[in-house]
Amino acid sequence: MSIGNSPQEDRPSIGRVIQQARIAAGLTVDEVSTATRVRIPIVQAIEQDDFSRCGGDVYARGHLRTLARAVGLDPEPLIERFDAERGGRPAPTAAAPLFEAERIRPERRRPNWTAAMVAAIVAIVGFVGFTLFHDGGKRDDAARAGETAGAEPAPTTSAPARTADPKPEPSDSAIAALPKDKVTIKITARDGQSWISAKDANGRLLEDGLLRQGQSRTFTDEKRIDLVLGNAGAVQLYVNGKEIKQVGDKGAVERLSYTPGDPQAG
Template sequence: MSIGNSPEDDRPSIGRVLQQARIAAGLTVEEVSSSTRVRIPIVHAIEDDDFSRCGGDVYARGHIRTVARAVGIDPEPLVQQYDAEHGGRPVPTPAAPLFEAERIRSEPRRPNWTAAMVAAIVAVVGFVGFTLFSGEDEGTSTAHVAEGSSPDKATAKPTPTKPADPKPVPSESAIAAAPLDKVTVKLSATQGKSWISAKDHSGQTLFDGLLLQGQSKTFQDEERVDLVLGNAGSIELFVNGKKVEDQFESGQVERLSYTKGDPEAG
């Protein structure tokens, strides 16, 4: 009795699927390379199911996703097929403690109403004592008052101590200083979604996945953080508490590296 091939053995290869989708979309390899920033030889190699030129599994997954979106197909089944054929996705290493500057805010000082009330009571008691004392002396000092004039009676009211004005709450744009002994990188997807990969100085993966619009990720390491941005134009980047002003284009793939101090792309 013969055993037939499983359905998975009969499915087309990753490169074949991407090539057929590109042809169906009416695109050339040069046009796909131009829109994804993946070099022409690498696009040819991927369509031939040769992923050795991608530079590793992380980059291979990123190229598969980028090319698949460029030719108009869903990349996730192809990435899952790649993981099944190449030993699976590595378990990501937990990221270093996140540095979330937005949570570090000084609390506004509240008015000390108890101290104000005590001061007011002391002022009232002193005023009453002064009035009684002045009343006792008034009988003996009447003869010394000039004719036609009358002594002014104290009518001053106690003034309560004004509570201290609360300190203003820091604005939303205020960002606490990043620690000088570490490198801190914050990514925010402000213009759309983007696939990102982050590694520490030893090459361990901190994150490898999709960052949706409106989401943020913060990474921290003792020496260096390496990044790969699949759609760099959608990312707002802060390094060591300072915004990076590089003008990345939509769909652009960027490989960056940052260390301690002023942001400096590697």
């Protein structure tokens, strides 16, 4: 009499789930390592369900959460399954009351007598200077009044009011402000995060990493910009001020190239 495998035994392991999602997204281990800053040996070990290289369960949870997001998975079910297979996550310990009291107790400051003395000296010098200046000003006014007594006041002419310079009118379109002899690309992670790589015409790396939802990057070059988008359906792409309506599908990897001319996929 034979016993078949249970549904739990047929379910793929945590590492296998991440590996399958990475392959489905069209990403290599090197690309995932570059996007997440998790070293290649650790990525390979996690895909083989070997968490000994992570340095502990706390770091293993962090690596699982980062890798899952990079390949388009929800990390929470994987974290719950990881904790369940290891007997559950330990409960956090509360901080000692004495430590909290010491931490929030304000520090008593000593009076700064040096600053007080300096302020007093400055006030005295200022008062003496003001008194001398005020008395001297009265004597000068009296002398000028005696010299000019009986003189007819000179006619005064009012200068014409100066007209304020008109402000420049704003441009009707943001596209008109873009340089015509360069290619300008703006990428926004609108519907989710995406791994992106951007290079200029000389092959110099401009960006290589994970663009989280809501973040944007702008690149400019005189000849060409080459792009690799790890989750093309999640990004909004503008080339030379014009929106590219259909960049790619969700989870798909797209390799694109653009020049200063009209937007065209490379």
